[in-house]
Amino acid sequence: MIYIGSHISSAKGYEAMGKQARKLGADTFAFFTRNPRGGNAKAINPEDVEKFQIMARESHFGKLVAHAPYTLNPCGLKPEVRDFAFRAFREDLERMEAIPGNYYNFHPGSHVGQGTEKGIALIAELLNACLSREQRTTVLLETMAGKGSEVGGSFSELREILDRVELSEKMGVCLDTCHIWDAGYDIVEDLDGVLEEFDRIIGLDRLKAIHINDSMNPKGSRKDRHAKIGEGCIGAEALKRVAAHPRLAGLPFVLETPNDDAGWAGEIAMLRAAAGE
Ligand code: FE
Ligand code: FE
Ligand code: ZN
Secondary structure: OOEEEEEOOOOOOHHHHHHHHHHOOOOOOEEEOOOOOOOOOOOOOHHHHHHHHHHHHHOOOOOOEEEOOOOOOOOOOOHHHHHHHHHHHHHHHHHHOOOOOOEEEEOOEEOOOOOHHHHHHHHHHHHHHHOOOOOOOEEEEEOOOOOOOEEOOOHHHHHHHHHHOOOHHHEEEEEEHHHHHHHOOOOOOOHHHHHHHHHHHOOHHHEEEEEEOEEOOOOOOOOOOEEOOOOOOOOHHHHHHHHHOHHHOOOEEEEOOOOOHHHHHHHHHHHHHHOOO
């Protein structure tokens, strides 16, 4: 079995997100910890969290996969960009303690011309500054498409980041199917081989969540444009095999497809059926 859901707006709080998830037939979901383009986060209401926790228990929700803002870039050149990354990351981790035991996923960063090695060092610096022994959240590095100067477009770059993090037990990886396809991993013809490579380089025990998306572009295009399931170059059959893969059983799957509620509900039902439920 798998847990599956979509991205849900956090504007109305946790209970509203839980209700929306149930409406779509979801048993997990993703949400932005603040406006995806940056800015400040809203205060957390403990009563709202309490109501959500009860609902999540009753409905047997899996772990949630919170998403950091896209503007969070620990490898920025400008000091204000780096300052925002450190401040938002610390604050978000603190806020995640209101719903302990879930995931906080982020795009590792873009080195903006400083080079991959320097980018990796700067990302590890952020993690070593912000992770704490006490936190109950696991931080996930997302696999990237390798667009522009993105760091994390290969499994080995993620490995290099993990190797530099002191509190490594607080770290995991979120695999985005659109991104790894765009980065050149052939999940259509050789899903087993890609997962074996992941296991050899990173370790499948580190794989904590899946972003399940089709891609508007061919393998290796380094573009990162998501498509609805079955309307892109990966295709529904290959993505159903991802949902049904025994080595991915039990993970939270998150749709980041350009869709509306009816579309997500349909994709959730399709992939759940493929996973054998
Ligand atoms: Fe993402
Ligand atoms: Fe993603
Ligand atoms: Zn993407």
